Amino acid sequence: LTTKLKFGDFPNKYADPLTAKVAILPVPYDGTSTYIKGADKGPIALIEASPNMEMYDIKTGTEVYKQGIYVEDPLKGFNTPDEMVNSVEDKVSELIEKGKFVTLIGGEHSVSIGSIKAFAKKYGNISVLQLDAHSDLRDEYEHSKYNHACVMSRAKEVANIVQVGIRSMDSSELKNMNKNNVFFAKDIYNNKKWIKKAISKLGKKVYLTIDLDVFDPSLFPSTGTPEPGGLFWYDVVEFMEELFKQREVIGLDLVELCPNEQNKSSDFIASKLLYTLLTYKFAFLKNNKK
Ligand SMILES: [Mn+2]
Helix, strand or coil: CCCCCCCCCCCHHHHCCCCCCEEEEEECCCCCCCCCCCHHHHHHHHHHHHHHCCCCECCCCECHHHHCEEECCCCCCCCCHHHHHHHHHHHHHHHHHCCCEEEEEECCCCHHHHHHHHHHHHHCCCEEEEECCECCCCCCECCECCCHHHHHHHHHCCCEEEEEEECECCHHHHHHCCHHHEEEHHHHCCCCCHHHHHHHCCCCEEEEEEEHHHECCCCCCCECCCCCCCECHHHHHHHHHHHHHHCEEEEEEEECECCECCECHHHHHHHHHHHHHHHHHHHCHHHHCC
8 A cells, every 4th residue: 555645734624636626746756867867756845845835824814725735645656757748647537537636746848748738638729838947849859749849849739839938049949939929037127017017918718838947046056957047936926816816727747856865955946836826826817817
């Protein structure tokens, strides 16, 4: 018998898979990362940090765990990137049909591909909002179209995409980039007007994919490819507040937590970010149903 994972510290009756509104799906996959390895340890590190959070949200005055939050068994054991993508797509589709609000935790960024495909299949016309240091717009990388460096090329095949926080890319990606829908980190720095403009690029239904390397490495060092010049906590959280108020976020993922035994603060920040996003999803639900 395996011990069930639990996200956060609250009474077990709120972690019942039958009644919980939120399903957390860990995908500890690190098959294609190219620099610092270890994103496969991300989901467990995030979940292990989570009981240390306090469960009351000051801004909204809510305790979102009361909506019910449970953790699925981690998806693993894939032999190829294709197998991983298909397996994630099937599992996410199953959870959507059960009426769960699906949140994936990675793993490296390629775990998002199957999830985006599942939501695009279910809802048709969706936008994918990516927060990331990297544009991830290569056609293929290291002989795979399911490499983490190609995630947004795959997303672009099934959705409108908007990219935020970008500060690193290859010239080969320029031909795949729609600069009207890109909010580079250099233009976000010290400027609040970008939030309104970024939201205006999004359709009604939004899938949110957050590569945690969008954060500045001084705040969040534990990622596979840290890049200077990133966003800080309130840049991201204020953007998320507007997003959840103005659009219907249908699903989300947090990827690329690459834990470091010597510094666990990133694990906690990732956990707190996930809880904050869930808080906003339910606190601002009335608004985003319009
Ligand atoms: Mn990235």
